[in-house]
Amino acid sequence: MDDIAAVRVNPILATIDIDPDNLNLKAKGKWATCYIEFPEDYDVRLINIGTPENPLVFLEGVIPAETDPKYGFVTDPDEYLTNHDEDWILERMVKFDRQALAELLSQGTSGLTTLIVTGEIIAFEGSDTINVKDGGSSTTSSSSTIGKGGK
Numbered sequence: 001m002d003d004i005a006a007v008r009v010n011p012i013l014a015t016i017d018i019d020p021d022n023l024n025l026k027a028k029g030k031w032a033t034c035y036i037e038f039p040e041d042y043d044v045r046l047i048n049i050g051t052p053e054n055p056l057v058f059l060e061g062v063i064p065a066e067t068d069p070k071y072g073f074v075t076d077p078d079e080y081l082t083n084h085d086e087d088w089i090l091e092r093m094v095k096f097d098r099q100a101l102a103e104l105l106s107q108g109t110s111g112l113t114t115l116i117v118t119g120e121i122i123a124f125e126g127s128d129t130i131n132v133k134d135g136g137s138s139t140t141s142s143s144s145t146i147g148k149g150g151k
């Protein structure tokens, strides 16, 4: 654990609000909804939740935020950017599988429980175009060998 702590870059201390506030482990319900708010100077629009193959936001380090693009709240900023607590700071909404959470917490957890949400700021990407010239092929000799062999 000490090694992990040593390589961590100071994370942004986000304000997390998870709904429901009271989780009945036996109740059916598809989602645990989570609102992520950043302190000033950071923009929740930069949160990258990743893809189904490579999720980047986790609840308790093990339950990935839903990333399936079939859900509007995954792909549509009008849905996932909100101001749930009605202050002046935007929040990023993500959803976790409530049954996965219930399963995790059913392993001996009850009462007030702190849940940790982790993620990363979006990676950056840019591009430039370069002109690549074919400087002659080194396969010429082997091609001619093949050609001779074909006769």
Ligand SMILES: [Ca+2]
Binding pocket: 017, 018, 019, 020, 021
């Ligand atoms: Ca809450």
Ligand SMILES: [Ca+2]
Binding pocket: 037, 082, 083, 084, 085, 086, 087, 088, 089, 090, 091
């Ligand atoms: Ca807010």
